[in-house]
Amino acid sequence: MYRHGRTFAFTLAAALGAAACTPKDQPAAAADSTAATTAMTPAATTPPVVTVHAADFKFDGPDSIPAGMVTFHLINDGTTFHHMQLVRLDSAKTFADLQAAIAKPGPIPAWVTFVGGPNAPDPHGESNATMNMPAGNYAMLCFVDVPGGVPHVARGMERSLTVVPSSSTVAAPKPDxxxxxxxxxxxxxxxxxxxxxxxxxxxxxxxxxxxxxxxxxxxxxxxxxxxxxxxxxxxxxxxxxxxxxxxxxxxxxxxxxxxxxxxxxxxxxxxxxxxxxxxxxxxxxxxxxxx
Ligand SMILES: [Cu+2]
The missing domain is CATH 2.60.40.420 (Cupredoxins -  blue copper proteins)
Known part of the structure; x- marks a missing residue:
């Protein structure tokens, strides 16, 4: 939708700089592939940062993350606009069930719940979303349909994300x-x-x-x-x-x-x-x- 113009410098300084700690019993490696989870202090007060890359037309990111408050950091490496639409799969449904449902015409099944996720930055831009993620089966999807009017999910832009139970007690951010x-x-x-x-x-x-x-x-x-x-x-x-x-x-x-x-x-x-x-x-x- 937006060709690469002036890209917003997202200041995740607070999130990225301070999110360097996760509780010891948390599988930190699963939370992020970047250096954001390497430094540790006894108690995390900011959510762990999960970095996901979007490209034309796929997502790259962790397969599983710990439950609790988390900051998703979306980096758009693509030449077009992408977002990271998170959906939760209830009733013990799996990513394979979701793929099968998406492949069929008709309404989105009731076991699919839209739960947010970072919306679209410019190509080569970044965006972020912080939210509580209860344990369960999730998927990230891209419904952006430019260029060509075909939602990217139909071009394979879908990825599974499993949220595993954790003892995280990180609180929600204080909003301005x-x-x-x-x-x-x-x-x-x-x-x-x-x-x-x-x-x-x-x-x-x-x-x-x-x-x-x-x-x-x-x-x-x-x-x-x-x-x-x-x-x-x-x-x-x-x-x-x-x-x-x-x-x-x-x-x-x-x-x-x-x-x-x-x-x-x-x-x-x-x-x-x-x-x-x-x-x-x-x-x-x-x-x-x-x-
Ligand atoms: Cu996309």
Whole structure:
């Protein structure tokens, strides 16, 4: 959706720098393949960081991680836009069951629950999401459909993730701003501001929602962005910051963003339960000014 333009420098300094510790009894190696889990201190106070790479068209990351509060760090190595949509598989269903269900036309089975995940950064950009992950079977999927209109999951962009029980007691981050999603609106507890901030995203439902944060190019408006999405000719009028992928009502996640002053857009692409139209067409799109 967004060609490589100005990429957001995601400041995960807090998360990446401080998340270097996990409890001793936790399988730290499973949490991350980067150096983020190497240093240890007695008690972790920030979530372990799980790094996942997105490419055209696959995910690379750990097969299993410990349960508890975790920060997913998505690095987009691809030439197009990707996100990391996490789904939980209930009723003892497996990744193979999910693959079989996805391969068939029809509605998503009731045992699949959308639980968020880092939303889409620009190509060569990064995004993040922090959330509590109870033990269970999960999958990461990419529903982005550019270029060509085929969701990436249909091109093989799906990966299994097993969350194993752990004794983690890491608490949720302290948010600077709470963003509430509902049918069909975005409400912030206070304005987004320039600099680093942690944004708590709560879905009040009744439908699943996402938030994708887009920084508009100077002088561009919501209309330009929506027009470009219909016909992506020329350079994009905005840049993907990230946000939280689709999450069921009641889900709570956090993401950290380092914003520069300017105009931003909040948007939800989730198809409506009733007519399949994306929620932004029902008003779930909002322009905000960051100063
Ligand atoms: Cu993708």
């Amino acid at each position: 701003v709470t963003l509430t999603l509902a049918d069909y609106s975005f409400t912030t507890s206070q304005p987004l501001h320039a600099g680093i901030q942690t944004i708590e995203v709560r879905n009040n439902g009744p439908q699943a929602h996402e938030v994708e944060l887009i920084r508009m190019a100077p002088g561009k408006t919501q209309k330009d962005i929506l027009g470009w999405m219909q016909k992506p000719n020329g350079p994009p009028p905005g840049s993907g910051v990230g946000g939280i992928a689709s999450a069921a009502p009641g889900e709570v996640s956090y993401f950290t963003a380092d914003l520069t002053p300017g105009s931003y857009m909040l948007i939800c692409f989730v198809p409506d339960r009733k007519d399949g139209k994306p929620h932004f067409m029902k008003g779930m799109v909002q322009t905000v000014t960051v100063s």
